[in-house]
Amino acid sequence: MGRWRGAVAGVVAAGAALGVAEVVAVPVGPRSAPLIAVGGVVVDAVPEPVKAAAIAAFGVHDKTALLVGTLVLLVLAAAGIGVLALRSLRYALAGVAGFAAAGVAAALTRPGATVLYALPTLVGALAAVGVAVLLLRPARVAVPAGPDPGWDVDLAPPAAFDRRRFLGLAGGAVAVAALAGAAGRWLGSQRAVEAARALVRLPRPAAPAAPLPAGAQLAVPGLSSFTTANRDFYRIDTALVVPQVDPGEWRLRVHGRVAKEFELTFAQLLERPMIERDITLACVSNEVGGDLIGTARWLGVRVADLLAEAGVDPAADQTVARAVDGWTCGTPTAVLRDGRDALLAVGMNGEPLPVEHGFPVRMVVPGLYGYVSACKWITELELTTFAAFDAYWVPRGWSALGPIKTQSRIDVPRDGARVPPGEAVIAGVAWAQHRGIDRVEVRVDDGPWQDAALAVEPTPDTWRQWSLRWTATPGSHTVTVRATDRTGATQTAAEADVVPDGATGHHRIRVDVR
Numbered sequence: 001m002g003r004w005r006g007a008v009a010g011v012v013a014a015g016a017a018l019g020v021a022e023v024v025a026v027p028v029g030p031r032s033a034p035l036i037a038v039g040g041v042v043v044d045a046v047p048e049p050v051k052a053a054a055i056a057a058f059g060v061h062d063k064t065a066l067l068v069g070t071l072v073l074l075v076l077a078a079a080g081i082g083v084l085a086l087r088s089l090r091y092a093l094a095g096v097a098g099f100a101a102a103g104v105a106a107a108l109t110r111p112g113a114t115v116l117y118a119l120p121t122l123v124g125a126l127a128a129v130g131v132a133v134l135l136l137r138p139a140r141v142a143v144p145a146g147p148d149p150g151w152d153v154d155l156a157p158p159a160a161f162d163r164r165r166f167l168g169l170a171g172g173a174v175a176v177a178a179l180a181g182a183a184g185r186w187l188g189s190q191r192a193v194e195a196a197r198a199l200v201r202l203p204r205p206a207a208p209a210a211p212l213p214a215g216a217q218l219a220v221p222g223l224s225s226f227t228t229a230n231r232d233f234y235r236i237d238t239a240l241v242v243p244q245v246d247p248g249e250w251r252l253r254v255h256g257r258v259a260k261e262f263e264l265t266f267a268q269l270l271e272r273p274m275i276e277r278d279i280t281l282a283c284v285s286n287e288v289g290g291d292l293i294g295t296a297r298w299l300g301v302r303v304a305d306l307l308a309e310a311g312v313d314p315a316a317d318q319t320v321a322r323a324v325d326g327w328t329c330g331t332p333t334a335v336l337r338d339g340r341d342a343l344l345a346v347g348m349n350g351e352p353l354p355v356e357h358g359f360p361v362r363m364v365v366p367g368l369y370g371y372v373s374a375c376k377w378i379t380e381l382e383l384t385t386f387a388a389f390d391a392y393w394v395p396r397g398w399s400a401l402g403p404i405k406t407q408s409r410i411d412v413p414r415d416g417a418r419v420p421p422g423e424a425v426i427a428g429v430a431w432a433q434h435r436g437i438d439r440v441e442v443r444v445d446d447g448p449w450q451d452a453a454l455a456v457e458p459t460p461d462t463w464r465q466w467s468l469r470w471t472a473t474p475g476s477h478t479v480t481v482r483a484t485d486r487t488g489a490t491q492t493a494a495e496a497d498v499v500p501d502g503a504t505g506h507h508r509i510r511v512d513v514r
């Protein structure tokens with residue numbers, strides 16, 4: 001009977017610590033909460049294969065998986081420490097001290113941390129000690145001193161352990177911790193940033209995008225829509241809690257190897273001439289056939305205009321964008337100035353940027369993967385060189401340069417679908433941003449490559465829809481697609497992993513016609 005009591009006490013104490021810490025983290029800042037801080041260190045430290053495997057296994061839920069995994073480990077450790085603490089409370093104190101040290105160290109080393117970041121963990125640790133003492137003490141004092149009392153030491157004496165009191169206290173602590181945790185999370189999400197976002201009035205673009213041509217969107221059920229709704233847009237970043245940036249405090253600093261450094265406020269940015277563009281954004285971690293890609297109508301200021309104003313040192317071949325949470329990406333300066341619509345975006349599909357997509361300002365560069373260009377919650381543009389600085393993903397095994405590779409995907413039918421025999425439609429999307437798609441071919445089984453019909457391409461900076469009629473014959477079939485971009489290059493069949501600079505290979509599905 002003894003052991004479970006220790007395990008329960010340990011887990012309840014750990015829960016109390018996390019719950020209380022969440023509340024203290026509300027005024028201090030969400031990234032100071034120990035679970036988030038430790039998770040953040042893990043995110044920054046995991047070796048590349050683990051990160052790639054996590055994205056492959058969990059996709060956009062990789063961060064949830066990380067937090068759940070961390071919690072499971074914590075629960076196991078806390079249970080173990082609780083069992084030890086039945087023998088001596090010293091074990092409980094040592095365990096709490098160990099976890100507190102890890103939490104404080106993680107919180108204090110997060111980018112942008114202040115000494116206050118230690119507070120949530122410390123207050124949480126006090127709560128854990130309190131709960132542990134409360135739950136474990138009766139068991140301890142009950143173990144009689146002196147000569148062997150004659151009963152199994154594993155069994156506490158009947159009088160010593162008041163099961164109802166223990167369960168009542170444990171239940172109470174769990175309820176308080178859960179309430180505190182939920183309240184902390186809720187208060188954290190109610191921060192002023194959503195209200196500030198609701199107040200943003202986006203300027204009219206000086207150069208609006210033309211309405212989408214009718215032929216850009218094919219009428220094929222199940223085909224991805226040309227424009228991806230904000231709520232459906234994939235999200236990939238290293239932020240365990242979404243940075244909350246008050247547009248009133250936001251500054252963009254343009255500095256480094258420039259003739260004239262300067263700073264812009266959000267109001268000043270909004271006064272500048274804005275352009276509106278349809279651009280497809282893709283993640284380098286997108287597997288062949290994957291869905292880490294989407295298209296939005298972005299509103300923003302040309303990055304090239306800002307660089308021209310700063311006066312760029314011709315030797316500064318890399319422009320590093322830095323986010324408020326310390327994340328960085330490095331973009332070739334030449335790409336930002338070659339005339340393409342590289343944007344500091346404030347609007348996405350007619351709304352201010354959603355908070356998780358970078359509110360108030362992010363970068364979007366047609367033709368480059370997000371990890372080398374699409375900095376969300378941006379606050380700095382630093383002109384430097386590739387020789388002088390490695391951005392976030394580079395020391396973690398990814399290429400410093402990330403031009404998008406020509407790719408195509410079959411959306412209809414779905415892989416593994418059952419298709420009735422007869423007339424069918426195969427359809428999907430193909431992309432080679434900033435080069436444009438000129439041809440898409442489809443092959444059934446080992447048959448000839450057949451040209452698919454292409455939808456209207458509003459700009460070479462977006463994906464392009466395609467479709468092909470097919471008379472489906474009974475049996476099991478594979479369907480393969482490949483695209484050719486406007487430079488004449490056809491997508492390679494050679495399969496390459498997403499690391500270091502994007503997956504290659506043909507998307508192939510299997511369908512069952514019956």
Ligand SMILES: Nc1nc2c(c(=O)[nH]1)N[C@H]1C(S)=C(S)[C@@H](COP(=O)(O)O)O[C@H]1N2
Nearest residue numbers: 234235236237238283323327370371374376
């Ligand atoms: N601050 C910050 N910006 C970031 C990232 C990040 O981790 N932190 N990830 C980048 C990556 S890898 C991609 S693919 C795009 C994804 O943008 P989205 O989440 O709006 O789709 O954001 C980029 N911008």
Ligand SMILES: [Mo]
Nearest residue numbers: 283284370371
């Ligand atoms: Mo990405």
